Amino acid sequence: xxxxxxxxxxxxxxxxxxxxxxxxxxxxxxxxxxxxxxxxxxxxxxxxxxxxxxxxxxxxxxxxxxxxxxxxxxxxxxxxxxxxxxxxxxxxxxxxxxxxxxxxxxxxxxxxxxxxxxxxxxxxxxxxxxxxxxxxxxxxxxxxxxxxxxxxxxxxxxxxxxxxxxxxxxxxxxxxxxxxxxxxxxxxxxxxxxxxxxxxxxxxxxxxxxxxxxxxxxxxxxxxxxxxxxxxxxxxxxxxxxxxxxxxxxxxxxxxxxxxxxxxxxxxxxxxxxxxxxxxxxxxxxxxxxxxxxxxxxxxxxxxxxxxxxxxxxxxxxxxxxxx
Ligand SMILES: [Fe+2]
Ligand SMILES: [Fe+2]
Numbered sequence: 001x002x003x004x005x006x007x008x009x010x011x012x013x014x015x016x017x018x019x020x021x022x023x024x025x026x027x028x029x030x031x032x033x034x035x036x037x038x039x040x041x042x043x044x045x046x047x048x049x050x051x052x053x054x055x056x057x058x059x060x061x062x063x064x065x066x067x068x069x070x071x072x073x074x075x076x077x078x079x080x081x082x083x084x085x086x087x088x089x090x091x092x093x094x095x096x097x098x099x100x101x102x103x104x105x106x107x108x109x110x111x112x113x114x115x116x117x118x119x120x121x122x123x124x125x126x127x128x129x130x131x132x133x134x135x136x137x138x139x140x141x142x143x144x145x146x147x148x149x150x151x152x153x154x155x156x157x158x159x160x161x162x163x164x165x166x167x168x169x170x171x172x173x174x175x176x177x178x179x180x181x182x183x184x185x186x187x188x189x190x191x192x193x194x195x196x197x198x199x200x201x202x203x204x205x206x207x208x209x210x211x212x213x214x215x216x217x218x219x220x221x222x223x224x225x226x227x228x229x230x231x232x233x234x235x236x237x238x239x240x241x242x243x244x245x246x247x248x249x250x251x252x253x254x255x256x257x258x259x260x261x262x263x264x265x266x267x268x269x270x271x272x273x274x275x276x277x278x279x280x281x282x283x284x285x286x287x288x289x290x291x292x293x294x295x296x297x298x299x300x301x302x303x304x305x306x307x308x309x310x311x312x313x314x315x316x317x318x319x320x321x322x323x324x
Contacts, residue, residue, distance in 0.1 A: 024225045029155035032098035040224050043217070044154055045099050046115070047226060049106045052092035053117035057110075057291050059085045061125040062134055070128060077174050078131060084167045091164065095156040111296040119277060120207050122285030129182060129189075129196040135175015137197075137204040137242070143168045144238045145208065153225030176245065183250050190250075197246070198254045205269075206277045208235040214274075239267050 016035040023030060030036055059082050066082065069075035093103040109115040120138055125131065146168060149161045182189040209215060209231040221227035229237075239258075246253050257270035279285060 024153050024223075027151070027153075027225070029158060030153050031155045039220070040226070041099055043221060043224070043226055044157065045096060045101050047221075048092055048096040048099070048157055049101070049109070050116050050118075052089050052096060052106065053110045053115060054121065055085045055089035055092060057117045057121045057295060058138075060291055060294060061121060061123070061287075062131055064125055065128060065131050068128075074178070077178075081135070081171050081174060084171065088160075088164045088167070091160040092157075095154075095160045098156045099154075107299055111292060111299060113283060113292065116281060118207060119280040119285065120203050121291060122280050122288045123199070123203050124287055126199070127192050127196060129179070129192040130200070132175045132178035132182065132193065133196040133200045135171050135173075136179055136245070137175075137200050138207070139168050139171035139175060140242060140245075141204050141207045141238050143172060144234050144241065148228035148234075151225075151228055176249070179249055179251075193249075194251050197251045201254050202272050202276075203280075205235055205238070205272045206274075206280075208232075208238065210274065210277065236266055239269050243267050 017037065020030065020034070020036060020040075023034075030040075062078060063082050066075060066078055069078050093106060096106060097103060106115065110117065120141075125134065143165065146161055146165050150158055150165060152158045152161065179193055182193050212218060212230045212232045215231055218227060218230055222230070243253065243258065255270045257268060259268050261268045280288070283289075
């Protein structure tokens with residue numbers, strides 16, 4: 001008699017669970033064909049999809065500035081950066097597909113508002129200094145979040161993160177370099193940089209998610225090796241890394257409570273406005289409707305490309321079958 005997954009012999013689930021637990025505990029990767037608990041699969045689908053959506057929606061605030069970049073050099077850098085983000089989205093949708101969920105289905109969930117993406121991309125980019133500040137702070141926060149994910153327990157996700165992180169570090173540097181140049185410029189340019197920092201600082205801190213006390217899934221995700229550090233630990237790491245960079249740049253971070261704490265060897269800092277975070281993450285941020293509408297329009301406009309690619313693949317497959 002053959003045994004299907006539904007008719008597994010008694011004790012098989014416990015054995016698989018034990019095997020899974022042992023692999024996670026030994027920091028070995030779980031691969032798509034390995035058995036995994038349903039909750040692990042579901043949590044990963046949600047996390048990887050949200051991450052993929054963030055990369056794709058994240059192209060919009062900076063993409064708005066490609067046509068008005070101030071020089072050919074800046075345009076080339078910005079184009080390359082925005083294209084990288086499209087690539088990140090693709091790696092991550094591909095990683096999600098290994099969990100048995102189709103990219104088309106995930107896109108539907110995004111444009112119907114059933115899946116989230118990072119709250120940060122619902123803020124507007126008002127001046128060219130925003131391009132620099134997004135690179136410095138937003139990609140900087142993404143690096144803090146993502147470097148530990150290179151060691152996450154799910155193989156395809158961890159491998160995607162290795163490549164993504166290399167590109168994120170270029171993104172952060174191009175932003176910082178842009179800001180350095182602006183700070184060497186006119187009084188007006190310096191004021192633009194400071195204004196952009198004032199607007200993006202708190203939303204950047206919110207990128208790490210709610211405080212640990214309000215993050216009920218964190219413990220389970222840590223045990224599964226899906227998450228490596230808590231939200232608060234990553235936020236602290238980001239602040240400690242960023243304050244000296246702000247000093248060097250010559251900007252002020254808009255937090256009166258920000259101060260070096262000799263005892264803890266870390267910076268103390270103020271509390272982000274978590275009500276604002278909840279509003280933005282649940283769809284009522286300054287640009288939520290616009291971002292999703294634009295993604296939906298691009299998806300609908302691209303329908304003919306998907307249809308043509310499917311028809312071509314079918315034709316190609318048929319001709320191969322005839323030849324065989
Ligand atoms: Fe990215
Ligand atoms: Fe990036």
